Amino acid sequence: MLAQTTGYAIQALGFLATQSTPVLIRNVAKATGIPPSYLAKIMHLLARKGIVRTKRGTRGGVQLAPGAEKLSFYEVAVLMDDPVVAMRCMLGTEPCSPNRNCPCHEFWSKQRERELAMLKRKSIAHMARFLKRRSK
Amino acid sequence: MLAQTTGYAIQALGFLATQSTPVLIRNVAKATGIPPSYLAKIMHLLARKGIVRTKRGTRGGVQLAPGAEKLSFYEVAVLMDDPVVAMRCMLGTEPCSPNRNCPCHEFWSKQRERELAMLKRKSIAHMARFLKRRSK
DNA sequence: TGACTTGATGACCTTGAGGTCATCAGGAGA
């Protein structure tokens, strides 16, 4: 499970990838259903990381930075400091280890591997294609 | 991922399943590394659900209710109101649906299925055997 | 230049999980 904030970021970036001109944050919010003020915060963060370009004033908005559509969900999660990136055990917050282990350890390792692989496989471009198909 | 509290419950129940006489909550806490005051709360909750029996006063303690070692991790999670039981989407807190969907939906459904199957397969008795093996 | 539009920024709020603590109440035994 990704943090909700990471999910928001991926959705917003995916939407921006379907647009070729700057879009107002409030319009991104409308299109995705993300709370506008909160989205503004997320966009600002992504701007500082160089993922989006922002422009203030009339005819301003946010736009995907060139090449950013190649970013994987995993890379976005890392940028957002998503806890999904950290190694944890199924029965708690600490990671399993040879000395502190749990009966689900083996299963959970495989499960996590699959999840991370998927996050690395999917990109903003995938998200954009998905949104385009859906809007048809 | 189970909530930490559910993990605590499973560990504590597993430990109790290795014992044949009542154990003081503080000793369960010592054996499992769970914060004693918090464990007292969890034990109280499990007692109200009929999973453990408690006894106050000298030579008191908590003890697994007969048959409780057959409980699956899943059933414990349900008793603890663990959010793992709820259907959610990978990109947020709402569930995916035919109209509100996401590009990870198919993957995530399978992933969740595997997780729930595992939680239903493993029982307190498994946990107990695991703890016994480890303490050797 | 001045008005307007829009993102930037930081203070603050809300909620739930996890956790502590003081106090109450029931059971055992001298």
Added chain:
DNA sequence: TCTCCTGATGACCTCAAGGTCATCAAGTCA
């Protein structure tokens, strides 16, 4: 009965995630 041991109970604390809001600052354009 009195005392001590132990779980029961509820008030409270802490922290992080998610979210709101007021205000500031940078662009655009008449």
